[in-house]
Amino acid sequence: MNALKDSLVELIRRTSAEIPDDVNRALVTALENEKKGTIAASALKIIEQNIELAKRKSQPICQDTGSVIFYVDCPVGFDQIACEEAAREAVKAATKIGYLRQNSVDSLTGKNDGTNLGPGAPVVHCHQHRSSEISVRLMLKGGGCENVGAQYSLPAEKLHANRDLDGCRKVILDAVLQAQGKGCGPGILGVCIGGDRATGYEYSKQQFLRMLDDRNANPELDALEQDILKTANELGIGPMGFGGKTTLLGVKICAANRVPASFFVSISYMCWAFRRQGVTLGAEGEIEKWLY
Amino acid sequence: MIPLTFPFTEAQVRALKVGDEVSISGIVFTGRDAVHKYLHEGGALPPGVSLRDGIIYHCGPVMMKQPDGTYKCTAAGPTTSIREEPYQWQIIRDFGVRGVIGKGGMGDKTLAACKEHGCVYLHAIGGAAQVLAECVKQVRNVYFAEEFGSPEAIWELEIENFPAVVTIDAHGHSLHKEVLAASQAALAERL
Ligand code: SF4
Numbered sequence: 001m002n003a004l005k006d007s008l009v010e011l012i013r014r015t016s017a018e019i020p021d022d023v024n025r026a027l028v029t030a031l032e033n034e035k036k037g038t039i040a041a042s043a044l045k046i047i048e049q050n051i052e053l054a055k056r057k058s059q060p061i062c063q064d065t066g067s068v069i070f071y072v073d074c075p076v077g078f079d080q081i082a083c084e085e086a087a088r089e090a091v092k093a094a095t096k097i098g099y100l101r102q103n104s105v106d107s108l109t110g111k112n113d114g115t116n117l118g119p120g121a122p123v124v125h126c127h128q129h130r131s132s133e134i135s136v137r138l139m140l141k142g143g144g145c146e147n148v149g150a151q152y153s154l155p156a157e158k159l160h161a162n163r164d165l166d167g168c169r170k171v172i173l174d175a176v177l178q179a180q181g182k183g184c185g186p187g188i189l190g191v192c193i194g195g196d197r198a199t200g201y202e203y204s205k206q207q208f209l210r211m212l213d214d215r216n217a218n219p220e221l222d223a224l225e226q227d228i229l230k231t232a233n234e235l236g237i238g239p240m241g242f243g244g245k246t247t248l249l250g251v252k253i254c255a256a257n258r259v260p261a262s263f264f265v266s267i268s269y270m271c272w273a274f275r276r277q278g279v280t281l282g283a284e285g286e287i288e289k290w291l292y
Numbered sequence: 293m294i295p296l297t298f299p300f301t302e303a304q305v306r307a308l309k310v311g312d313e314v315s316i317s318g319i320v321f322t323g324r325d326a327v328h329k330y331l332h333e334g335g336a337l338p339p340g341v342s343l344r345d346g347i348i349y350h351c352g353p354v355m356m357k358q359p360d361g362t363y364k365c366t367a368a369g370p371t372t373s374i375r376e377e378p379y380q381w382q383i384i385r386d387f388g389v390r391g392v393i394g395k396g397g398m399g400d401k402t403l404a405a406c407k408e409h410g411c412v413y414l415h416a417i418g419g420a421a422q423v424l425a426e427c428v429k430q431v432r433n434v435y436f437a438e439e440f441g442s443p444e445a446i447w448e449l450e451i452e453n454f455p456a457v458v459t460i461d462a463h464g465h466s467l468h469k470e471v472l473a474a475s476q477a478a479l480a481e482r483l
């Protein structure tokens with residue numbers, strides 16, 4: 001299983017040091033759209049330089065290398081326990097090399113043992129499917145942007161948000177307003193309409209696995225995604241909250257069933273340092289191809 | 293870009309206004325949660341550290357110790373400043389600070405202290421750890437490394453052409469307040 005561990009270390013390195021193409025394209029377009037000579041344009045230019053420098057030096061794009069979250073899709077019969085063990089070993093090794101910062105703190109004692117391992121760290125989600133393919137996706141989710149995530153319970157009287165799509169739109173835009181200047185925008189929203197308090201946030205995060213320029217297969221959600229993106233970018237919040245045209249780079253929304261008594265809208269915010277990658281693995285655990 | 297060079301005099305700082313882009317060169321000291329709380333509670337600065345006409349940088353850098361005992365800075369992005377809001381005004385007043393570098397902006401107490409004592413808030417680009425680390429030319433010293441741990445220590449850095457934006461000036465203006473008010477109004481029209 002050493003090949004598997006090595007593959008996962010390489011997955012961590014590339015995720016931490018290289019922005020995926022779809023995100024980079026969105027940032028380049030954002031820079032083109034901002035007026036020359038504005039502070040919004042300067043901010044995006046520094047972001048571009050930073051992306052280039054991190055890639056060249058194989059060093060973390062941002063010093064907060066975030067929560068380490070793996071999503072594994074595997075065939076029936078795949079050894080999930082061994083895979084989780086390899087993930088832990090890979091995280092430990094990647095931390096030693098410096099692809100990950102010593103970033104995991106014991107919540108009770110405040111101690112950081114420098115390994116990035118502990119209860120809930122890293123997170124490994126395994127999911128079986130009928131295909132024979134093994135794929136591992138990785139997200140490094142920074143703390144600053146995690147802090148501006150929000151969960152609304154509808155109806156939300158103050159925002160005049162009822163239990164319908166218009167109510168969802170209102171609370172999602174409120175979250176964008178509240179997040180301004182924090183969470184290192186321009187950001188990307190992952191949203192789940194419905195679910196419970198735990199699954200709502202879980203599904204909202206999984207939306208970040210989608211390609212930034214894909215379209216939602218559900219026409220209603222697709223329309224809502226496009227509307228929120230357009231409206232948010234008309235608010236003038238801009239990169240870093242400096243003012244400007246680019247407040248969000250993307251919006252991804254899913255829906256999950258709820259119980260009649262609850263109606264949650266859960267919103268996860270991802271900073272511009274959108275670190276996610278994925279690989280498919282061969283039978284020995286070697287990397288076959290990159291997914292983003 | 294307006295060059296801002298050490299020592300950061302009151303005249304230099306008062307000449308800046310919200311929205312100005314600056315390029316900072318000279319000596320700055322890092323300080324985050326532990327340092328702010330300690331100074332607020334009456335703690336003294338260690339010998340060798342003076343914030344008079346100086347800049348405090350909200351940053352927990354990643355430092356690699358070199359074989360010869362010196363340090364190399366490998367990541368140096370700003371951390372969220374608002375956590376220091378309860379303390380910052382007093383540190384500006386008591387220690388003669390002229391500039392605070394951080395991210396996310398600060399509140400009314402800091403805004404008032406900037407106006408009264410002649411200080412500015414300088415917003416660095418959040419997440420740009422590599423670009424900003426390149427601006428650190430030398431790690432001159434470290435204080436309180438034992439007491440507070442490396443990210444929370446006071447690091448004395450020599451920086452060159454460090455880019456930042458003035459988002460709170462010494463005249464009572466805050467870009468954060470302006471953008472918030474404008475975006476709230478824009479959203480109200482679109483609901
Ligand atoms: S929000 Fe993102 S870019 Fe900003 S400091 Fe955190 S991880 Fe880095």
